Amino acid sequence: MTNIREVTVDELRHLVSDRAMTGETMLLNMGPQHPSTHGVLRLLLELDGEIVVNCIPDIGFLHTGVEKNMESKTYLKAEVMTDRLDYLNSIGNNLTYCLAVEKLVDLDVPVRAQVLRVILSELQRISSHLLWLGTSCLDLAAMSVFLYAMREREMILDVMEMISGQRMMTTYIRPGGVWRDVPPEFVPAVQKIVDVMPGRVAEYESMLTNNLLFTERTQGIGVVSAEDCARYGLSGPVIRGSGVAFDLRKAQPYSGYDQYDFEVPTYDTGDIYGRYMVRMEEMRQSVRIVRQALSRLPAGPVQSSNRKFVPPPRSEIGTSMEALIHHFKLWTEGFPAPKQSVFATTESPRGILGVFLEGDGGPKPYRVHYVTPSFINLQSMPLLTRGHFVADVVGVIGSIDIVLGDADR
């Protein structure tokens, strides 16, 4: 640890302009310990006065080797690591992984579990958007929105705690269904959230949408066209904020999303304001989906009865020899999966979230790869910030809604 090599400008020569070499423009380091980089993101800014000439993101400070670690765990145990990637969308990470495992081994999911998955994914989407709203407005010096957004997010985290015992790292969705049935208090608690939320969203909008201080900082900044979105692989609220109604819940429905009636909100401007408008409307649509799901939540099992893949409930283990054997085998050795590969995708609050999963005939995944929206969104930082003020870089980072755990994996 004695010789830490320094990076010289020569190594970044191909990324900065000629003017940087003569000292006409300045290279400024922003982060990795900066309050508005939403975690540990380092940006190397090339500045002409206060104007950004180029922006070079440097990621990897939160790299935890999750993909490597998952290769040494069984399919059931590896799932615990997926929560830690995008820690604001842990339900979505679990869901995508479970969809991939279910696709790989051809496992069925009961209807009740599917409806619960939809309810929780949408609650998670609302809570993620609330945190985005709070923190990104905090970056634009709107302090009070943060406090309001946290208040509502707390109600959703209480529901997560109620069902799984954990507020954030739930691991509630499991291959073949969900961990266990929800408690009786679940439905009233969710009902309360969907009753309260539309009014609260209107409250946030009354503070921001027509607020001159907010619109001056957001309109016309960080503009990206629909074509560039597709070329750079941007998805989620970013591409919808540029006027493309692309949502995997509609395009490639999973967990029965095709049975719900909801709209994909879009906005034409493609700037920070457009993404803000899209996310606000998305919260309303999520409430709408949760309301429909609650009204049709059927009774029945919450896990597949295929005991070759799904561990039996605790109550069976005491009375059934076979259940005991399955329990033991599934938690020690795990189940084998075919030597094949699958790709499962969901719509995370940030865009396309995908899992590439490959089996090798044994009980451990041979390769797991997470396709994460934050990684792709961050890549477009130079495109979004060029020509804007340094102060607007902060607004742009907020508007693409990055989670560094998601980007670095």
Next chain:
Amino acid sequence: MNETLERISKDMQERFAAEISEYAGDSTVILTPEYVLDAVQTLRDEYHFNMLVDITAVDYWPDQESRFHMVYHLYSMLNNLFIRLRVPLNGNAPHLPTVEKLYPAANWKEREVWDMFGITFDGHSDPRRIVMPYDWQGHPLRKDYPLGYEEVQFTFNAAEIDKRKPYAKE
């Protein structure tokens, strides 16, 4: 398999000598490295695969023959289709052309594959590591890279283990 995918597979087989496989509704086109650029360009320009969703790799160590498989996932918004390309690569330090010029999104994805697997991309505009520290030795997602733990050194194998330690040599 729907008819658009069938048409694409047939075209890929005829023009690029590709093999087609299907599992659980996912279609895979298996290509040789020399056809990658042309095949990706054809998919983008003729079949409207306007989004590059992912580039990654899989390591089949200790096999030397096609040790790595490059895996590309493309998405077509117009046809609402995902397609997977697989490119087997031979040897320990393989290289293949970059698709960055076709999809700018490939820039970081290919940097990540270089970082994690040590596969070089010819013509890449920014061939640096991305998530590991810039002075890191080795490529962590290779199957011959140990999972972090320290091997126990005894007097008879201390020197041998020391030799293959990837870092922290004083």
